[in-house]
Amino acid sequence: MATDESTRDRVRALVRNVLENALPAEDETAGGATPVNPQASSAPTVTASSTPSRFINTVPEQVGGASKEAAIARDESSKMVITETDVHGLEEGARLRIAEGARLTPLAADIVRERKIELVRRPSRRGSSQSKLVAVGADHGGYAMKEELKTFLAELGHRVRDYGTNSEAAVDYPDFAHGVARAVADTQADVGIIIDGAGVGSCMTANKVPGVRAAACYTVALARNSREHNDANVLTLGSKTITVAEMREIVRAWISTEISEDRHRKRVAKITAIERQYNS
Secondary structure: OHHHHHHHHHHHHHHHHHHHHHHHHHHHHOOOOOOOOHHHHHOOOOOHHHOHHHOOOOHHHHHHHHHHHHOEEEEEOOOOEEOHHHHOOOOOOOEEEEEOOOEEOHHHHHHHHHOOOEEEEEOOOOOOOOOOEEEEEEOOOOHHHHHHHHHHHHHOOOEEEEOOOOOOOOOOHHHHHHHHHHHHHOOOOOEEEEEEOOOHHHHHHHOOOOOOOEEEOOOHHHHHHHHHOOOOOEEEEEOOOOOHHHHHHHHHHHHHOOOOOHHHHHHHHHHHHHHHHHHO
16 A cells, blocks of 8 residues: 555656646747646746747837837928928927928028937929919908918919909909919919809809819818819819818818829819810
């Protein structure tokens, strides 16, 4: 009986020894599974560092990829002139995305140097970095916003040709919408922007001129779409439907976007073909 008990003790000791030596290897290959033997969980070869060691090379890459994108503190790539307002509020070492050919005003350049702001230049779409000649016009309801628009276009590096009106005295919007539309159709201007109370009447008027594709836009998304999908060459805005700040963002998006794909060009060509049917 004593011999049997002694044999059982040796078997138990042997099994315990095998389990203690085997569990650490099993834990490494199984991703840190809970040990069956409680004593094995405290063995020196099974440490907290054994599990994360498998991820130490992958986690930083994922985090780094996300932080790299988030590190762009501000995107001013639609502007050709970066002013102190555009860099105001940026923290030291922040990353600012600007257009490939954009230039900084002296004060903006000083702020960039002092705060060690990193400039990330992004190549613009075809034509968006080029200075455009913009025909602008408005009725009495859009006059004040038109004056703001002219200043903003100059900040973006574009040239402006003003077709009136020149005061808030009551006038008829078709006269000024027609003037801008004709300038675009006759290639006296690259694009046109017209402002009245709602933007609708000027859009209707401009689209009566052959060669004009006017779009009334009230959001940045519509502005981009009208250019990228429809190759709009005249933008109409409503001074009573948007704020000056919204106007700036809409115009910024509209004038910096170009038609991008052949499928869109094909559809615009069909618009032109329909127009010719009624003008022949």
